[in-house]
Amino acid sequence: MNDGTTLPGADPDLLYSEDEDALRAAVRSLLADRSDPATVLAGLESDVAYDTGLWHSLATEIGTAGLLVPEKLGGAGASAREAAVVLEETGRSVAPVPFLTSAVIAVTALLGCDHGRAEVAAPLAALAEGRTVGVLAVPLPTAPGGLPEPASVRADANGALTGRVTSVADAAAAELLLVPAQGPDGPALYAVEASADGVRTDTVTPLDLTRPLGHLTFDGAPGRLLATGDRARATLDRALLTGAGLLASEQLGIAEWCLAETVRHTAARTQFGRPVGSFQALKHRMAALWLEVASARAAARNAADALATGSPDAPVAVAVAQAYCAPVAVRAAQECVQLHGGIGMTWEHPAHLFLKRAKSDELALGSPGRHRDALAGLVGIAAP
């Protein structure tokens, strides 16, 4: 058992590089033009799962879809550090795009398979170029290491899948489904076209309107085998670990927007003859939140750096980042609603979009409690 005092091998780089700043500027500029909160709000009540045009621009013009894919496989050859910067920006604008689900989690899952095989290389290239949206078919609350065994989907010897997966993020938007299933020889990962016979997607009404959820039902759906056994297990775990670690950066972006908007509003809003932001009771709440946001930045950067460098400390860094950043985003969004007063609880003000995203993100990829439980094992603080 680890005694908890083992330090990560190399010092993590917790800052942003010039390239990362440039990427941020490009993403922020696109999102400011095309996905300001009022636009997001207007789009929500349409029937499309997400803003297809916006995703196309983000995925192909800026090239974020292939960030994590090596250049020789058709991607940009960047790392989790750059993907984290994109997520800070999509979090800051609650952009309804499948970057986390498709470009991070599904891509990482495919990268874990043998990409020398055409069954893997072809969909990976399609995802990297932004031609296809893919999702890993697991319930959104699934934590790293937390996949149910046996899987809720079974595969026969011909690769026909049967079973059901609930609450899959961006399922309705996806053209490619990566499905963990119990195969004839144990756990396996299959690829299924969402449009194939025997696949049904039932959309559900989500708490977070900007990240749609769907239940998937497979009834003899044709699957292509991607990985089996330990490799399938390790691949899924890596995909979920990466997703959870980078979700912390989305949560940071949410918290940053909430704090900045709250400061802006309370400095301008006058009550009792002076700006409400001059009242100490309010100032202290915002200053305390600022400290939490600054701390969340360090935790999120540490997780992104550990994932980028393949550090053996990554599981600890991810668990710490999720246990810390998820509640900070929720608190920031709650404070944002409260300190905006009446306008903060209206539909027309975008604060509710951030609250719904933050609360949903708190459950996503493992709740803070699940991540603390994981830490107990990782750092040697055993339960009674």
Place this chain on the structure above:
Amino acid sequence: MTDADDLRRRTAELLAAHPPATTDRLEFLRARFDAGLAWVHFPEGLGGLDAPRSLQAVVDAELEGTGAPDNDPGRIGIGLGMAAPTILRFGTDEQKQRFLRPLWTGEEVWCQLFSEPGAGSDLAALATRAVREGGAEAGTGGDWIVDGQKVWTSSAHLARWAILIARTDPDVPKHRGISYFVCDMTDPGVEVRPLRQITGEAEFNEVFLTGVRIPDAHRLGAVGEGWKVAQTTLMNERVAIGGARAPREGGMIGIAAADWRARPELRTHDLHQRLLKLWVEAEVARLTGERLRQQLTMGQPGPEGSGMKLAFARLAQEISGWEVEFLAEDGLTYDDWTMRRPDGVDFTGREAGYRYLRAKGNSIEGGTSEVLLNIVAERVLGLPPEPRTDKDVAWKDLPR
């Protein structure tokens, strides 16, 4: 310009002329000061060589392992960290010559007579008076007579000198009527009394000043400009925060985690959940400090430093409180209530009960958490200040 090679050569010369093994400690420290290797960024003749501050590390590295004595920086921290930069910026040539060498060698310990019982975080409300002998019209050069009381004075019982702020004009608003002095702690009008604290020990003092005579030559900065001088002192106090690196599970959380591992019979589910939460917060505070350090190294100082003390204080209190509770019956006992007079603060060395009580000071000393939150809100977030009623009122007319 002095470069690293030059400093290595000078350090080698110092060691050759004054071999640490055969040289008296004080003699070595004086020779090091005179060679400009004490604080290389200070001017020549004052312990430095006008070199970049970062090159001090070169000298320190060359001296490491040679047996060369250090000047016990922990013991003389107030002199090094607060008095010296203030004297350097505002002192006369005579003052710099007189004070800086024995300050750096540790021959003379300094303390700081700033805080007063009636003016805590509102430091500029201080009431200690300094009156020029013969009255304000007596012209320049006369001695000042000081009367008042100071509090929370670390090292006063060891100190030879103090930096002191006192009110020299009660007829102007409070920030404008203050002057800054160097006070001789051996003056018969200076009385130092130990201030016994919640822990039982007397780490601080009260200092009573009764008719203390300070020559005008010991004034730093112009009459009435003391608040501006004090800002330099206080800014240097804050520079010290956030620089050190800590390992994972360093400090108090390491003690708590070690307790948990050593005493399985005391574990409960509730304590487990709370310890994990504190472990995460301590690790994130460590990372935040590390990020700040990396920013400073890259020459991009961030505002995070203002917040680190807030996080440290809250964590120290919560972790030590958890620890007392975890220890159950052992938590009901205390190691020693005997009044002690420690030279420094022992944040982790004593048992849980002491740490729990000492941590109560963390959110008060050096600026209360409430005042720091105001500073973050106004200076970092740019929120509007609270309206003030004391700004344009003569100090003597303020309600006290």
